[in-house]
Amino acid sequence: MRPIDLEQGLESSEQHIIDAIKAGDQNAFEMIFRTWYKPLCNYAHSFLQDRDEAEEVVQNALVLVWEKRMQIEIENSLKSYLYRSVRNSSLNVIKHQKVVREHEKFAVRNSPVSDAQTGQQIISTELEKRISDAMLQLPEQCQLVFRLSRMEELKYAEIAAQLGISIKTVENHMGKALRIMREELKDFLPLIAILIGGFIDT
Numbered sequence: 001m002r003p004i005d006l007e008q009g010l011e012s013s014e015q016h017i018i019d020a021i022k023a024g025d026q027n028a029f030e031m032i033f034r035t036w037y038k039p040l041c042n043y044a045h046s047f048l049q050d051r052d053e054a055e056e057v058v059q060n061a062l063v064l065v066w067e068k069r070m071q072i073e074i075e076n077s078l079k080s081y082l083y084r085s086v087r088n089s090s091l092n093v094i095k096h097q098k099v100v101r102e103h104e105k106f107a108v109r110n111s112p113v114s115d116a117q118t119g120q121q122i123i124s125t126e127l128e129k130r131i132s133d134a135m136l137q138l139p140e141q142c143q144l145v146f147r148l149s150r151m152e153e154l155k156y157a158e159i160a161a162q163l164g165i166s167i168k169t170v171e172n173h174m175g176k177a178l179r180i181m182r183e184e185l186k187d188f189l190p191l192i193a194i195l196i197g198g199f200i201d202t
Contacts, residue, residue, distance in 0.1 A: 014078050022069050029066050032078070037062065039162060040086050046147030047090035057093060061085045087140070094132065127188060134184035138177050145170055146177040 020028035037058060044054035061082065065072060074081045135143055148154045148162070156174070160167045182189070 018072075018074060018078060021065065022072070024069070029069075032065070033062050036079075036082055040082060042148070042152065042162065043083060043144065044086050044090050046144065046151045047087070048093060049151060053093060054090075057089045058086055061089055091136075098129070098132075130185060130188055134181050137184055138180055142173045142177040142180070145173040146181070149174060 017028050017032065021032070040058040040061070041051075041054050044057045045051055048054050048057070064085070065082075135146065138146060144163070145159055148159045149156070154162070156167050156170045160170045163170075
């Protein structure tokens with residue numbers, strides 16, 4: 001089975017590919033791996049901000065498709081299924097990271113550092129948590145566009161090309177995302193302006 005075109009072939013022959021994977025066709029699985037690995041890594045990285053962690057999440061998600069191929073249920077599209085799987089796995093990693101940060105905060109409070117250093121660390125950690133929580137309030141597509149713009153620092157044209165949508169659609173998603181983020185973070189806007197200016201500016 002030859003590699004498919006990312007934007008056209010996958011959609012037109014998707015059911016055939018899914019059936020082939022369920023039948024144990026390794027070529028079909030390898031094609032899916034080659035087609036989606038890099039875009040999914042970029043998506044996971046927009047959540048995790050760690051390239052190695054993102055690649056591990058994507059590899060696990062794709063391998064799970066193969067290992068669970070007989071039980072897998074895809075309701076909409078394979079693309080949506082893969083992105084949802086990677087998103088959920090990334091959020092689970094973030095939850096684990098939050099636990100680690102809480103432990104670090106405890107260690108900071110009980111370590112012999114100056115009050116100024118402790119205060120700065122607590123403020124930074126709290127702001128990071130607030131921003132992460134605010135981003136989770138965004139609709140899925142808005143969140144993806146926002147992360148690619150602000151975390152990956154991609155231009156609107158690059159985001160549009162990667163997601164297969166128009167630049168105008170990207171602009172609309174960003175506009176909505178920024179409105180929601182400013183509302184969710186309204187109590188932290190002065191601090192954000194000082195520490196990470198431009199993060200939620202138009």
